[in-house]
Amino acid sequence: MLTPEEKERIRQEEIYRQEIRLDLDKQQETINFKKWAGWWKFVNTSFGIWLLSSVIVGAITFLYSENQKKYTEESKKQAQIDRLSTEITSRLYELFYVSSEINEEFEYLVSDQFRQIDSVNYDEKAISEMDFNLTKSFNTIKKPDLNSEFIIFPEYSKRNLISLFIELRSIAPKSKIEGLNSCIKVFRYMASEEKSIINRIKPKDLIKYLPYHTNKLTKGELYNIKLLKRKSNQYLHYAMNGLDKLRGLSNRDIEYDFSIDFHIP
Structure with missing residues (x-):
């Protein structure tokens, strides 16, 4: 105390x-x-x-002035992203559309309606059209058709799909880089095939699908046709995947109605 x-x-x-x-x-x-x-x-x-x-x-x-400069640069970049995204979206839709047409034509080849056609009265125009669609589908990645209705901006008319993806990747937000890289990798793989599958298949091979045709498909021809069918399904998948990677990039995203059912093996 x-x-x-x-x-x-x-x-x-x-x-x-x-x-x-x-x-x-x-x-x-x-x-x-x-x-x-x-x-x-x-x-x-x-x-x-x-x-x-x-x-x-x-x-x-x-x-x-710095804020205005930054705003102007960002506006220009976003405008470029919008144009590239719109163009690529349209090109992917073309790939999807043509590939889905091929799928429908393959389904027709094995349908009852087709089996009723004999080898004499077959529709040569339809077979030739299918051959054209096949060629168009597999050339979509490498070289655009200058008369294609799917080319939106004239300055991109001579550019292939891969170059558009690469340019978009150079200005896209970091969050989108990985997805765009996967797209570039896939489409480069498609474009780098040494020999286009379509060159293996001739209209006569498709005609030989006719049930009453005197000549039967060889194992090689049958393999090529099945391979082409599988490839067209893959292209459908790649197109849809590419469109998904583009979502949220553009201020004016284009929405397409993909109402066609297809199976991805």
Whole structure:
């Protein structure tokens, strides 16, 4: 237990510490006041007003010009992204559309309606049209048809699908880079096939699908046709996957109605 004398001594010490603290605070306030008073006196001079206004106006002008420059660059980039996304979307839709046509034609080849056609009265025009569709589908990736209705912007008319994807990747947000890389990889694989599958199949091979045709499909011809059917299904899948990777990139995303049912093996 502390004695009354000790308690009083501690009390007096705390009072003294408080007085010293208050005195130091007053001294600091005085120093701060004098400091700001000096600055305020300088600001109120002609030179101070000129210097301060020049710095403030200059800083505001600089920040505004930088912000406008950034906005202009971002607007141009987004406009380019919009155009590329629109063009690629249309090209992928062409691939989807042509490949789905091939699928329907293959389904027709094995339908009851087709089996009723004999080898003499077969529809040569329909067979030739299917051959044209096959060629068109497998050439969509490498070289665009200059007369194609799926080319949206004339400046891209001579550009293939892969080059459009690569340009889009160079300006796309980081969140989309991985998806675009996967698209480029897939379509490069498609374009790098040494020999186009369509070159293996002639209209006569399709005609030999007729049930009453005297010549039967060889194992090689049957394999090529089945391979082509599988490839057309893959192209459908690749087109849909590519369209999915483009979602959210453009301010004006194009929505297509893919109502055709197909099976991906």
